[in-house]
Structures are given as structure tokens and as C-alpha cells.
Amino acid sequence: MSKKQKVSAKTRPPLKWAGGKFRIVDEICRLLPKGKRLIEPFVGSGAVFLNTDFEQYVISDINYDLILFYRILKKEQKKFISNAKRLFTSRNNNAESYYRLRKEFNTTTNPLRKATLFLYLNKHGYNGLCRYNAAGEMNVPFGRYKKPYFPERELLAFIEKAERVSIKHEDFAKAMRSAHIGDVIYCDPPYVPLSDTSNFTTYSAGGFSRSDQQRLADIAEETAKRGIPVLISNHYTSDTSRMYRAAKAAKLESLNVRRLISCNSSKRENAREVLALFCPKS
Numbered sequence: 001m002s003k004k005q006k007v008s009a010k011t012r013p014p015l016k017w018a019g020g021k022f023r024i025v026d027e028i029c030r031l032l033p034k035g036k037r038l039i040e041p042f043v044g045s046g047a048v049f050l051n052t053d054f055e056q057y058v059i060s061d062i063n064y065d066l067i068l069f070y071r072i073l074k075k076e077q078k079k080f081i082s083n084a085k086r087l088f089t090s091r092n093n094n095a096e097s098y099y100r101l102r103k104e105f106n107t108t109t110n111p112l113r114k115a116t117l118f119l120y121l122n123k124h125g126y127n128g129l130c131r132y133n134a135a136g137e138m139n140v141p142f143g144r145y146k147k148p149y150f151p152e153r154e155l156l157a158f159i160e161k162a163e164r165v166s167i168k169h170e171d172f173a174k175a176m177r178s179a180h181i182g183d184v185i186y187c188d189p190p191y192v193p194l195s196d197t198s199n200f201t202t203y204s205a206g207g208f209s210r211s212d213q214q215r216l217a218d219i220a221e222e223t224a225k226r227g228i229p230v231l232i233s234n235h236y237t238s239d240t241s242r243m244y245r246a247a248k249a250a251k252l253e254s255l256n257v258r259r260l261i262s263c264n265s266s267k268r269e270n271a272r273e274v275l276a277l278f279c280p281k282s
Ligand SMILES: C[S@@+](CC[C@H](N)C(=O)[O-])C[C@H]1O[C@@H](n2cnc3c(N)ncnc32)[C@H](O)[C@@H]1O
Pocket: 017, 018, 019, 020, 021, 022, 041, 042, 043, 044, 045, 046, 047, 048, 060, 061, 062, 063, 170, 171, 172, 173, 188, 189, 190, 191, 203, 204, 207, 208
């Protein structure tokens, strides 16, 4: 990380994203080791990418539509912004238009159109969810927001850093195994469930299982042994604590995070988040 690591005012991501880390980005940055290049294998809305100052970045995710959005934003820049802005009108903010545009998103083969519609759906759909049916079609219902926000400033903040970022569509294991000395990895996988009865959060078709969580912890340990530090965030549960503590190289910190407990209410409760840093032996 360069000396002027912290960006003074925090940059909000352009997308709403389940499990987005904007609110705890300061704590994450405090624990991120120095390095030349940051690799984010579960990039989501990119809160950490946008609020750090590494020389180079690799961002990746398993969600193809999300990666297409970033690639087209990087390639088309102002053209993306002007095309996307045209979708944010009061005429397009009703159920009929929303479902027509959602259908277009699911069928278009034009990458620029698809990427701008992805942003439209993210801001006009229910709770900023990104959810698919068994056929792989986006099926989030209309969100009924008064005036969805067009994130121009946030898109520009991404564009400003775009030169430094390489964008990949791949599984986290591939992204982590491509790391070399001088890299730092930040992993923000889908959360483990808070209780045994709750389901694992599904972000893209297929979900993220208990064995994926274990696979991540194992690869983090293996990567630290190769001399590359890895920071993982997750819910602090007996399961994650056991899984990460099993690695001798991992140091755990926990923090309290206020989080929304129900989509229909504004009620918040405290949940504990764990930050596990897998350090190479010095
Ligand atoms: C908690 S979110 C990341 C949030 C992000 N840190 C932010 O601030 O918005 C988890 C991400 O992991 C991605 N994901 C799920 N399974 C994956 C896998 N096997 N490999 C890579 N990414 C995966 C999801 O698509 C989702 O974007």
C-alpha cells in the first residue's frame, strides 16, 4: 500500500450490494498489510477497492453480470454514464417499465445495454438485491422507490481508478492461486449463517456452502505460507472462529456491526464481525 493509503473522504460504491462493507471499510483498511497490488476475489460493490490506494488491483467475482458491469464501465466510461443516466427517469420508475426493462436485461446480447440495465435494476429493484431464478434470469421484484439515486459521482470514482485495475470473472480459488509476492488479498465471502437454522446467503446461482468456507480458509493458509498475506471478513460465529483459528498463521479481531435484521423493517441489531489476518512467517 502506498504512503498516502487512506482516501480522506470515504467513497460510496455505485451499487447496493448484500454484505457490502462500506460501513466497516476503515477497520478493514487498518488491518490490511502493505503491498503493491490488492487482490479482491469477492469484490461485490467494491467498497474496499474504492477506499484504498494500492498501485495495482485485481478485482474478481463469480457473478458474471457484476463483472460485465465493471468491464463495460471501465471501457466505455462517460458513454456508460450518459447511457445509464437516460434510464433513470420518472417514466421508467413504475412496475410496468421495470418489468419490461428487466425482461430486456435478461434477453439482450448488447453488453453496453446489459451493463447499464444492471445498474438500473440495482437501483430500482427491491432492496438492491441481485437474485436469479433456476434458468439464470434476474427475478428481483420492483422496489417502489420514490426517486432512485443515479450514482454519477460514484461511477466517476470507479473510472478514476480503472487504469489500475484488472477485472476477472472467476472463482476465488483461481484468483488467490494467481497471487505472488508483493500482493495482498482481501476476501469477503458470502456470510456463514448466524445460526444453524438460517440458510447460507445465496449471491449467485449455486450459493456458497460450508465446504466453500472451509476451502477458503485452507487456501488462505496455503497462500500465507507462500508469503502472501490474506485478510478474511465474515460473521463471528463458533464455526468461523474454529475454522480460522485452526490455521496457526491467523490472527483474529472481532468488531460489533449494526446491521439490518429484516428487509421490511428499519430495526437494527448488533452482529459481530470477524477479521482474520493470515500472515506469512517473517
Ligand atoms: C459479501 S459479498 C462481497 C461484498 C463486497 N466486499 C462489498 O463491499 O460490496 C460476497 C461476494 O462473493 C461473490 N461470490 C460468491 N461465491 C463466489 C465464488 N465461489 N468465487 C468468487 N466470488 C464469489 C458474490 O457474487 C458476492 O459478490
